[in-house]
Amino acid sequence: MAKLSFPLNGAATLALLLVATGCSQTSLPKLNLNNNSHTRNVVANESDQPSVCPQISPFTKGITKANSAATLSQTAQSQQEWDLVVLRWMQAIEGMQAVPLNSPKRAFAQKKVVEYLNALDLAQKKASLTPPQLPFASFNNQILDEQLLLYLSYIAAVGPPDVLIIGSSRALVGIDPRQLEQKLAAQGKGNLKVFNFGINGATAQMVAFQLRQLLTREQLPKLMIWADGVRSFNSGRVDRTYQQLVTSPGYQVVMAGNRPTLPPTIPEVNQDCGAIPDSTISQTTTEKSQASADVVTSSATSQQWRVARVPFETSSNPEPSPPQLLLLTQLTGTPTPQRLTLVKNAPGNSYSTVAIDANGFLPLESRFNPNTYYQNHPRVAGLYDGDYQPFSFSGSQWNALNSVRQFAQQQQIPLVLVNLPVSQNYLDWERSRREVQFEQLMRGQTGLTFIDMGRVWLNQNQYFADPSHLNRYGAAAVASFLASHPNIPWPQMLPQE
Template sequence: MPKLSVPLNSAATIALLLVATGCSQTSLPKLNFNNNANTRNVVANEPNSPSVCPPISPFTKGISKANSAATLSQTAQSQQEWDLVVLRWVQAIEGMQAVPLNSPKRAFAQKKVVEYLKALNLAQQKASSTPPSLPFASFNNQIFDEQLLLYLSYIATVGPPDVLIVGSSRALVGVDPRQLERQLATQGKGNLKVFNFGINGATGQMVAFQLRQLLTTEQLPKLIIWADGVRSFNSGRVDRTYQNLASSQGYQLVMAGNRPTLPPNIPEINQNCGAIPDSTISQTTTEKSEASVNTANSSTTSEEWRIARVPFETSSNPESESSSPELLLLTQLNSTNTPQRLTLVKNAPDNTYSTVAIDANGFLPLESRFNPNTYYQTHPRVAGLYDGDYQPFSFSGPQWNALNSVRAFAMQRQVPLVLVNLPVSQNYLDWERSRREVQFEKLMRGQTGLTFIDMGRLWLDQNQYFADPSHLNRYGAAAVASFLASHPNIYWPQE
């Protein structure tokens, strides 16, 4: 596995790590200690009298948090404990970064920021040694699990999106939801909320499960954009992604009527002036509870930082670990259980995907640009006749049935469905793939109950929009968003 790191410069530090500070206007709450054999919980009561937090300089705060991080790291063993170390380093960086520009301590503080970032990186690697816990059963797909967690948290924070993007990794990286929001607002079509729920390896069957079984009526959007391509509707191949999903505990629970949920909200109580609140406290070891009074339970924490390595679909077999580079995912949960992906780094060799970040709207931007002259020096050129995504090929079967079920479902719920055939590069469209594109376009033109937008061959000579032959980069994803925002056949929901 390649070495993973989190490179951040000063500007990135300000943008990503600076969090809200300030004094609480009430006194610190009284705490009730409820003990059992292994766990100690501290629950906050209502404050009694108002008070003012004592002033503290950002430099002093930074030093204090750094000392706390260094002390905790000496005994940290579990992921929960390393999460707290990570949090303390972030708070230390926050303090140093907040030292005013005209302060005589500024230059020294900036050197401390660099020092603390290195320590933060080491703590993140320690925290990543064990998989993160989920508040619901897994669906045997880490990106699915993470995206579902983010989507539920998004809804808990801002409500269901007006527009939901679904599809495979081509959708995940191929439609920029924030750019779509901006373009719609600029064109006077409303301040709509857009979320990208793309999943690596998702086929028609997986999308049907997402929309028809996984989400409740209250979690559905006002408009669905299914962004993908021909291979997601090929019923001839074995759908390993859906097979893995169907064998998961999460799937079995959903089919039994138990949909995933998040823990209930906890009070947003600032127990430490000028710092990120730790709120509910739980430790699995009594000694750790005594030493680290501010630790947070993995399911009820107000600030939980965690890292997960997730495979990214890069070949015809989404389950092939040997051909799937890994991503380093750093996630912050705030007091409303809202993940904010601060950074997603993959140091893959050669010309594979570069540093990327899944944002709060579920979008995975890829920075790299497809260059056929260098790409095929390190990647095999697989013809469509030998591509596992195309051989054998059939538009009749479970994937097409899934499309029809989603179309009927959307019509029944009166949610407009837009199916977008995403662009591919000229290098991808050989004779076999071109033939299937034509067949797909003809089939879709005759469909009712949905709006079909064909972008498949729109940018055949625009390699700057692609990260590889069939996946768009962030520039292409922004261009797709702009194209869709201006499309006359899409009737955007009203606010």
């Protein structure tokens, strides 16, 4: 597999946000950012009570929290324990960054900020490698499990999205939700919320399950964008992804009438600014924390759902090839973590999806270069591609498409189906023939809006990570293209009261 890298918001950004929060309130401050759709309906609780926090110098706080973090990291093993280590480093950074400009300790404190940022980055990596405990039964698909966990958490935090992107890995990496939000806002179409619920290997049957059986009516969006391509609608091949799904414990639970849910919301405002709510960490972790420092202060912690290391294939039926193994590593040359890179020759035979952002999007950094790509990857013709042979547009996948179309009509949710771009190197005679057939069939469909982008960037390799998957530049370009498309019925925002 070609070297892939994707951007990840650095620990610095997250940590330095803490500087803006005061001692007297431990919930997020009231936000009024009209250009940020995620805060449109988010208003934090504010207290009229005066501060009761003990007075402590920022420098002393930074040192105390850093010592606590360093001590806890020596024995941390569970996700909760590493979460607490991360929190302590963030608080240490907050303290050092708050040292006044005219303080004689300022220069030393700034060096400590850089030191603590590096420690925070390491702690976050340790925490992210600890598999999260699912609050629901698994669906035998780690990306589906993690994306569902993130989606439910997203809804709990900001409500259902206005626009939901669905599809396979081509959708997961092919439309940038944040870019789409920004483009729509810039065109005066409102501060819409967009989430990417793409699932690796998802066929039409998988999408039908997601929309019709997995999610409740309250969790559905106002507009659905199904982004994919021909092979997801091929009923001739074996649908291994769906076969795994129907044998999963999660599927059995859903079929019994119980949809996945998250635990009840815990109080997020802590009146005691010197303690962490017991509900957010284990008793063992609490005892370790109390033993590591005399003064323990923290903000109320919200549950952070992480995406684990999972298999990520460019094909649901990959051709045999030498194993391409990947490892998560940090780029050098910068004092703060800015990007994570995937490299070869690491154990696990997997890709890491820790870079999936809060909107469910996986940005790929690499750019497709045919001259080097095929030195490491076989050039498989469409006639021998397991995603195309055997091929049929009639059968289970087409039936699933029709069921989604009918479901969208019943729920009065507009459905837009986008045929995502592929590169010229991908379209040999067999694949081109199927593309034409697919386009002709889709243009005759009712109950949906079909947008054909399949051939718009045939020679624009800078938009691709491989012959059929877009990179983050292509995903941003698709978002811009869709935001300007006249046939998409974007949801109308209600006037703010």
